[in-house]
Every structure is written in structure tokens, then in C-alpha cells.
Amino acid sequence: MQQVLIKNANIVNEGTIFNGDVYIEDGVFKEIASQISAKSPDVLIIDAEGKYLLPGVIDDQVHFREPGLTHKATIETESKAAIAGGITSFIEMPNTVPQTTTIEKLEAKFSIAAESSYANYSFMFGGTNDNLEEIMKVDSKNVAGLKLFLGSSTGNMLVDNPEVLEKIFASTDLLISVHCEDEETIRENTKVYKEKYGDDIPIELHPVIRSEEACYLSSSRAVALAKKTGARLHVFHLSTAKELALFDHTIPLQEKKITAEVCIHHLWFSDEDYKEKGTLIKWNPAVKTAADRDALLEGLLMDKLDVIATDHAPHTAEEKDNVYTKAPSGGPLVQHALPAMLELYHQGKIKLEKIVEKMCHNPAILFQVEKRGYIKEGYFADAVLVDLNAPWTVNKDNILYKCGWSPFEGSTFKSRITHTLVNGSVVYENFTVSGIKNGKRLTFDR
CATH class of the missing domain: 3.20.20.140 (Metal-dependent hydrolases)
Structure with a gap:
């Protein structure tokens, strides 16, 4: 299971925005703090300076x-x-x-x-x-x-x-x-x-x-x-x-x-x-x-x-x-x-x-989804890293829907999703899907 350390992110969670690091291991958020050191040389380090980390x-x-x-x-x-x-x-x-x-x-x-x-x-x-x-x-x-x-x-x-x-x-x-x-x-x-x-x-x-x-x-x-x-x-x-x-x-x-x-x-x-x-x-x-x-x-x-x-x-x-x-x-x-x-x-x-x-x-x-929707220690590590100042335009070349079109085609967005993590794995980075199918069946705390 991939170990990931996200450094210097503006973390948007539970009504606040704060700068910090997030360490992910075994598919969950293990530690969230102002500064975290790499636990081993095998950790994937993502520099999130200036970017925003969302659940x-x-x-x-x-x-x-x-x-x-x-x-x-x-x-x-x-x-x-x-x-x-x-x-x-x-x-x-x-x-x-x-x-x-x-x-x-x-x-x-x-x-x-x-x-x-x-x-x-x-x-x-x-x-x-x-x-x-x-x-x-x-x-x-x-x-x-x-x-x-x-x-x-x-x-x-x-x-x-x-x-x-x-x-x-x-x-x-x-x-x-x-x-x-x-x-x-x-x-x-x-x-x-x-x-x-x-x-x-x-x-x-x-x-x-x-x-x-x-x-x-x-x-x-x-x-x-x-x-x-x-x-x-x-x-x-x-x-x-x-x-x-x-x-x-x-x-x-x-x-x-x-x-x-x-x-x-x-x-x-x-x-x-x-x-x-x-x-x-x-x-x-x-x-x-x-x-x-x-x-x-x-x-x-x-x-x-x-x-x-x-x-x-x-x-x-x-x-x-x-x-x-x-x-x-x-x-x-x-x-x-x-x-x-x-x-x-x-x-x-x-x-x-x-x-x-x-x-x-x-x-x-x-x-009542179990342990998702937040950046919290012990929760499944689903997260999105966003650059709010990286404009891009929707066009045929970057649309991933099977149908091949979008009502937003031709629109320019100021914000770009740079990374998406599902259960702790980086599955998307800068217009490229990794190929990792890491989705799991949702469970409900009812």
C-alpha cells in the first residue's frame, strides 16, 4: 500500500483552512500536523505549496x-x-x-x-x-x-x-x-x-x-x-x-x-x-x-x-x-x-x-457514509489537491466521458485538480489517470 506525505497544503476541512502536512498509510489518514517528516525513503512526497487539499x-x-x-x-x-x-x-x-x-x-x-x-x-x-x-x-x-x-x-x-x-x-x-x-x-x-x-x-x-x-x-x-x-x-x-x-x-x-x-x-x-x-x-x-x-x-x-x-x-x-x-x-x-x-x-x-x-x-x-468525506486521522484517505491559479479549457482532448462531449466544452476554468487520491493511492495527476482502480464499496454507519 502506497505511503504518501503531502507537504505544505492549505487544508480545507470542517469550516476552516489551515496550512499543514498530511501523512497517509495503509489507505487512511494517519497523521495531520503543521509539520511531518517522512517515515521512510519509500514515502511518496507531494509538495502542495500554494495548493488546497480538500476531502x-x-x-x-x-x-x-x-x-x-x-x-x-x-x-x-x-x-x-x-x-x-x-x-x-x-x-x-x-x-x-x-x-x-x-x-x-x-x-x-x-x-x-x-x-x-x-x-x-x-x-x-x-x-x-x-x-x-x-x-x-x-x-x-x-x-x-x-x-x-x-x-x-x-x-x-x-x-x-x-x-x-x-x-x-x-x-x-x-x-x-x-x-x-x-x-x-x-x-x-x-x-x-x-x-x-x-x-x-x-x-x-x-x-x-x-x-x-x-x-x-x-x-x-x-x-x-x-x-x-x-x-x-x-x-x-x-x-x-x-x-x-x-x-x-x-x-x-x-x-x-x-x-x-x-x-x-x-x-x-x-x-x-x-x-x-x-x-x-x-x-x-x-x-x-x-x-x-x-x-x-x-x-x-x-x-x-x-x-x-x-x-x-x-x-x-x-x-x-x-x-x-x-x-x-x-x-x-x-x-x-x-x-x-x-x-x-x-x-x-x-x-x-x-x-x-x-x-x-x-x-x-x-x-451516514462510514469514515469518508473529511480529512481526519483514521478516515479513509480520499482527497483532492487543487491549484486555484492554473487555468485550463475544456475541450475534446481532455474530456474523459465515454460520450465524448460536455456542456462545459469551450469553458475556461481558473482552478485545476492536480491530484486525486482514493483510499490512499494517487489515481490521478495533472490530466493523467494512473490506471489504479482502487475504489471500494461504501459502507454506512447506521
Whole structure:
């Protein structure tokens, strides 16, 4: 096991930034101090003078497309892109082919990741209208949680039976994560514009079709049901200012029963960008107004929104290059999420400490991930070293996603990830992936 000594780093951890050294051995942080000497001549010494050391990012929502959709992405290709973006742990969603709605299918995905993942991994178990018996078999100590699609599902994963939904909420001790958009509202809106435009609906109407009201109707129902049943609810990818009123910022995260996430694209883009980006920024829920974007950032800073994630969901360029009704929603983000947030830091919109809180600490707290998300002695040594003054431009040559494109293509970021460590091994350094697949199955302290 590699021994690593990181010298002279600006360590960003638990709300503070301090200069010091970090010694890593046997895959864990062994010592953190103002000055540490090398323990042996075999230690790899990294001079971090002027750079910032962050805990590895934990992304609580990705779609890596394996099994069944591997022409778009695989666990291997996307976890490789993730470590290049400083994401050292991910939680993947169940809407693959086949869907992850049985214990057998869940364990099959764990087996794939054990062989191929560069980053640490866990998977959501998928709920349907008719698999409550399987849900009850899931061990909450070994699985990230339960994912329910209350809108915009694939296959048979739309949970639209109110009686079933309430029974699931009342029966499981799993953390329930939900996609909230009201299907009836979306269908009605789609019908109106399809009658007018056919399949070639202007992309600018995407946030009108998948509207604020569609989001609020669904998320408010989910929150009300969680309050009624006492379920532990986590609402994925909020996209509107209106929904912020549903969430509390007056109690610590550890005490919250209802939490919420915001994604990179909803903090970065607005409906003004559809003209340039087209279907490349077609997501569900839709990117909405600049006022929504600004309110989401404010909600993040005031702790109504608890974590930042990517909802990484790649499609091929050919699939995206279609008319509105045929172009799939989703896009690749894991490689560029942390650089994008650091850009918001450079713009004076968020502090480094807050980025670390929302991307590293809080996902660990919220999902009760065991010994990750912090730079602490005894914790697994997942870490990211960042140079805040090393500009680079996203282009085809440095994009690692299997789909080969990014909505950030052509963007110049001021900050560069110089090193990523997963379980104590340097797996990425200055645009080069080492080839070490050191990801481990996440465990949960529940």
C-alpha cells in the first residue's frame, strides 16, 4: 500500500483552512500536523505549496448506465472521469437495463463495480408499484438508499399509485430519495406544444413544459407524505425558487428528516443558455430562470439545500442531436462539477469551506457514509489537491466521458485538480489517470 506525505497544503476541512502536512498509510489518514517528516525513503512526497487539499467529493446522484446502456457510458469510464474531477465516491441510480429493483440485480451491479471502478461506489435500490417485498429485504447498512421516481421515470419505475407510495414511505427504514415532477402536468403541457409544433418543439419551452408548478406539486406532496409517515426523505435536484419554502434551515443536518439537493447545472445555467446550448442542457427537471438559479445558490448558502451533486447522466452526441421530443434529457458532469463550483468561488459567490461542506461533509452526514468525506486521522484517505491559479479549457482532448462531449466544452476554468487520491493511492495527476482502480464499496454507519 502506497505511503504518501503531502507537504505544505492549505487544508480545507470542517469550516476552516489551515496550512499543514498530511501523512497517509495503509489507505487512511494517519497523521495531520503543521509539520511531518517522512517515515521512510519509500514515502511518496507531494509538495502542495500554494495548493488546497480538500476531502474527496461524494456525489450522491449519478447515472453510469451499466448494465444495459453501455453505448452511453460504463462504471469504468465514468468513474475514471469522476476521479479526474475530484469525485472519489459516487452513488449510482437504479434506472439501468435491467433496472435495479431486485436484490439479485443490485448485487450484480456491485460485482461490476468491484472489478472496474476507479472511485468508491454504492447503488440506490429502485422502488416500483409492485416490489415492496424486495424493498424490505434491502440491508440499510450496505446500500445507500431507496430511489423513487415520482416523475420522469424509465421503464416501469414511475411510482404513481398513492396507496403503494404511502406504504413504502411507512414501511422502510431506508433513506428515500425522490425525483419530483408531476407527470400529469407535464403531459398536459407537452400536449399543448406538440399540437402547435409537432416533435420539433423549441428547446426554450422545456422549462415551460416541465414547469415550476410540475416540480412544486410533486415535491410538496412528497414532503407532506414524509411528515405524515415519519420517513427519511431526500429530494433530488431542486430546480425552482418556489420549492425552497418546503425545507428547513433552522436545525443541524444530523437532525433533519427531510433534506434536499441541488445540482451543478441548476447552479450554473439558466433558460438564457438554451439558445446557445440547445438540447445539450436538456435535463429533467429543466434548467429554469436566472432568478431560480440565483435563489438556489442563496438556498444553498443558507442551508435549505444540503448537498451539491451532479445527476451525471450521459447520452451520445447523436442521441442529443435530435428534435425536442426525441432528444433524451441528461448530460455528463462528474469531471467538471468541482471546477465549476471553484469558478463560483472565484466569482465571490461561495466560500471554499462551504463548497467542501456541501460536496464532501454533508453527503457523508446525510447518507451516514462510514469514515469518508473529511480529512481526519483514521478516515479513509480520499482527497483532492487543487491549484486555484492554473487555468485550463475544456475541450475534446481532455474530456474523459465515454460520450465524448460536455456542456462545459469551450469553458475556461481558473482552478485545476492536480491530484486525486482514493483510499490512499494517487489515481490521478495533472490530466493523467494512473490506471489504479482502487475504489471500494461504501459502507454506512447506521
